[in-house]
Amino acid sequence: MSFFEKLKAGLKKTRAQLGGAFASFTGANDEFYEELEELMIMADIGVETSEDVIEELRARAREQGLRGGEEIRAAVVDILAQKMETGGAGLKLGTKPSVILVIGVNGVGKTTTIGKLAVQLRQQGKKVLLSAADTFRAAAADQLAIWAQRAGADIVRHEENSDPASVVFDSITAARARGTDVIIVDTAGRLHNKSNLMNELNKISRVIDRELPDADRETLLVLDATTGQNGLIQAKQFREAAGLTGIVLTKLDGTAKGGIAVAIADQLKLPVKYVGVGEQADDLMEFNGRQFVEALFE
Numbered sequence: 094m095s096f097f098e099k100l101k102a103g104l105k106k107t108r109a110q111l112g113g114a115f116a117s118f119t120g121a122n123d124e125f126y127e128e129l130e131e132l133m134i135m136a137d138i139g140v141e142t143s144e145d146v147i148e149e150l151r152a153r154a155r156e157q158g159l160r161g162g163e164e165i166r167a168a169v170v171d172i173l174a175q176k177m178e179t180g181g182a183g184l185k186l187g188t189k190p191s192v193i194l195v196i197g198v199n200g201v202g203k204t205t206t207i208g209k210l211a212v213q214l215r216q217q218g219k220k221v222l223l224s225a226a227d228t229f230r231a232a233a234a235d236q237l238a239i240w241a242q243r244a245g246a247d248i249v250r251h252e253e254n255s256d257p258a259s260v261v262f263d264s265i266t267a268a269r270a271r272g273t274d275v276i277i278v279d280t281a282g283r284l285h286n287k288s289n290l291m292n293e294l295n296k297i298s299r300v301i302d303r304e305l306p307d308a309d310r311e312t313l314l315v316l317d318a319t320t321g322q323n324g325l326i327q328a329k330q331f332r333e334a335a336g337l338t339g340i341v342l343t344k345l346d347g348t349a350k351g352g353i354a355v356a357i358a359d360q361l362k363l364p365v366k367y368v369g370v371g372e373q374a375d376d377l378m379e380f381n382g383r384q385f386v387e388a389l390f391e
């Protein structure tokens with residue numbers, strides 16, 4: 094299955110539900126708009142964004158005289174796709190070294206995403222170093238080491254429970270010495286409590302700023318798409334601790350409804366940079382808002 098086919102398969106249920114509003118389409122009346130809004134909220138697009146979309150849809154239908162279900166459908170796709178245009182596609186990794194700091198709660202797919210990114214960057218001929226700053230569990234560095242080997246990337250790791258910020262410091266030193274292009278930092282998703290975690294991430298973030306003030310840096314929050322609207326809350330918290338340049342939405346091959354991607358872009362004005370649809374290296378792809386919305390509504 095191609096990437097897009099996997100994405101479409103994952104979003105099948107949502108597509109069927111949203112499509113239902115058009116299958117029984119008898120006209121762009123209040124009943125239709127209410128049903129569509131409800132279905133969008135159920136798809137994780139969120140109350141605020143769904144209300145905005147319907148409002149704009151009504152205005153367009155009125156102004157442009159849209160009547161048929163197909164015309165209305167195309168207008169919804171267009172409105173949603175516009176909401177997804179946050180102007181931040183791709184990763185900016187121009188400096189040598191540049192840094193990708195990867196954060197998020199436990200189990201969302203941080204380490205796997207790092208592995209996939211490492212493989213893809215290596216395929217582009219970049220020299221990659223993985224920084225095992227999740228020192229909370231010994232197994233975390235082992236998991237990262239497997240990906241490093243698979244990708245042909247370097248790894249810097251310390252002992253379990255050592256200071257994550259000093260792993261990052263050493264990674265930067267090693268990267269300078271070895272002429273590394275991209276450092277990717279793995280972090281813990283859980284510490285003894287949440288404020289510990291946020292302080293830790295903040296500290297790591299400051300080490301990077303201090304040691305590499307002029308380097309290009311991406312701070313990516315990984316969100317499990319199956320957790321739906323909860324992702325918005327996580328994004329707000331992590332943004333405060335470490336700043337964010339974008340989101341990676343994982344597990345869109347599972348039971349995710351998908352609408353959270355729209356909610357994040359619209360409510361937080363944060364670009365979704367990548368989406369994950371499985372556990373293999375090629376199951377990560379750069380996000381394309383319009384393609385995604387089409388997969389929701391086709």
Ligand SMILES: Nc1nc2c(ncn2[C@@H]2O[C@H](COP(=O)(O)OP(=O)(O)OP(=O)(O)O)[C@@H](O)[C@H]2O)c(=O)[nH]1
Binds near residue numbers: 344
């Ligand atoms: N189906 C599916 N599974 C995924 C995807 N991304 C990650 N996983 C799986 O999710 C589980 C957790 O992934 P990890 O990469 O270990 O997550 P993590 O955020 O590093 O977790 P912690 O280190 O415990 O915080 C693993 O079993 C992965 O294989 C995805 O896009 N789709």
Ligand SMILES: [Mg+2]
Binds near residue numbers: 205227279
């Ligand atoms: Mg991990």
